[in-house]
Amino acid sequence: MTTSQVIGIDFGGTSVKLAVVEGETLLTDIHRIPTQEFESPDHLIERISRVVAEIREQHPSVSAIGVGVPGAVNFSTGMTYNLTNVKGWSEVPLRDILAEESGLPTVIDNDANCMAYAEWKFGAARGCSHAVCVTLGTGVGGGLILNNQLFRGANYAAGEIGQMSIDLNGVPGPYGNTGALERYIGNRQITEMAAEIYRQRGEEVPAVHTPEALAEMAGKGDPVALEVWTKVATCLGFSLMSVVYLLNPEAIVIGGGVSEAGALLFDPLKKTLKNSLTAECFDHLRIVPARFGNTAGMIGSSAMASELC
């Protein structure tokens, strides 16, 4: 196991977070750059490079940079595409810009892959040869550990669990992929699902009915909130059932905001999987929450970067 000190960068839609990371430990506070305050990608990247330089003054032993981004990345070329929520971002060779500015070896991957890598190296999937990692949030992302390595696919596009279909007669998907999981259990869809059920029952829709609020309400026994979580777990469960039949993993690791619903999500999810998988596939399968929350992107990208050292 390498123990290099690395700058981990988690490129989020709200803020770009940076910290010095060693293994699974953040050695510094998290520096936050508000993503939306910059007029262009150039200005934002300039600012990131400046923060990287400042951090290195304090931590001269830093030997690499790892970056996780919320969108498509070509892991091999370091080119990033279509970062949602970032004004004017299209094709940006982010890895090479940061590497050139800093003179440090730099690695870049999408945030779901970074999460999977963090969980596999240090978290809930540690020791697994084959694990499926899912992040639940605005969208649904995924990262795969197969045969003891992160599996990226032919065009670095593997792991898109959120785009898998659970219903060929279902709701429209973003790419013509009718029934896309993401369109059932993304944060916004969960909120809409709850509003719809309240209305169908002729009940007033609570002012706040985000996933977090629904988790709290379900904890207090609110029947609509409970119904929402059962539906979310069923949709997720059907998707994961198909993933398990295809990949026969040892573990499914679930992270992201929605996963914080805990037993409300995990109990019906496990039930769905138990009732739809062969004993062969289910009996050896662990279905577990992610260990890392908001730091997974920094820890995972740093772990990838430390392998460059």
Next chain:
Amino acid sequence: MTTSQVIGIDFGGTSVKLAVVEGETLLTDIHRIPTQEFESPDHLIERISRVVAEIREQHPSVSAIGVGVPGAVNFSTGMTYNLTNVKGWSEVPLRDILAEESGLPTVIDNDANCMAYAEWKFGAARGCSHAVCVTLGTGVGGGLILNNQLFRGANYAAGEIGQMSIDLNGVPGPYGNTGALERYIGNRQITEMAAEIYRQRGEEVPAVHTPEALAEMAGKGDPVALEVWTKVATCLGFSLMSVVYLLNPEAIVIGGGVSEAGALLFDPLKKTLKNSLTAECFDHLRIVPARFGNTAGMIGSSAMASELC
């Protein structure tokens, strides 16, 4: 590339087929043992061993045995389970029995994995780092080539494309897996689908409406048969769309009897995939027929066995 001479055995429900194989070439005629004529697994295996011994008298240079079976196999222990269509077969250590009788190194895997291996080594997936192979027949099987190796999963149960769900509100699956692909496009289901559509239209159901007959009828423009193939392609396409979002392969290889419908199946299948995948995933994806037909099991298992030599 090894060029050993190996006995390839394809253990089918109708007959057990044996031949001497070198690379992709069968060096002998195929010996057929009628599977159903034996009272017990013991008698059948005894007969197989005798044929192996006879073959070796003619081909003393044979240096290993490869076996493909239509059911669950533990690749590591060589134990076979629940071979459908074989009377009294439950847990049988087939690999070790054949190895002991013959004194030859022996390898055993399920038939879909053997097919994938044959196509990857010598056929339509040759040169691919990542390929998804599907066999269409009584059931729907699958085998995965990922990162330049056959991917078997944690319990040697990976690749079960036929058990993936295409509709969480769909028809019952064999293991509680509602919407299982196999229950839409297995041979029997295709035949039933056709009968149902003829009846709905108030037309007489043709005496023979098997997949082969339906392919011929569709070729002549029969609208029901054409509708059947479009539906089959749509169901298969939805399942493969999900597989592609998850694994981002370079190629999808389709074999088995139903695939012989050719353009009737491949044209609407490609259309479904083009209309539901991102350009990133679709543009580099080849969707191709398998090269090997009934010999895939013998060639694939032989290729695995030749690596033992």
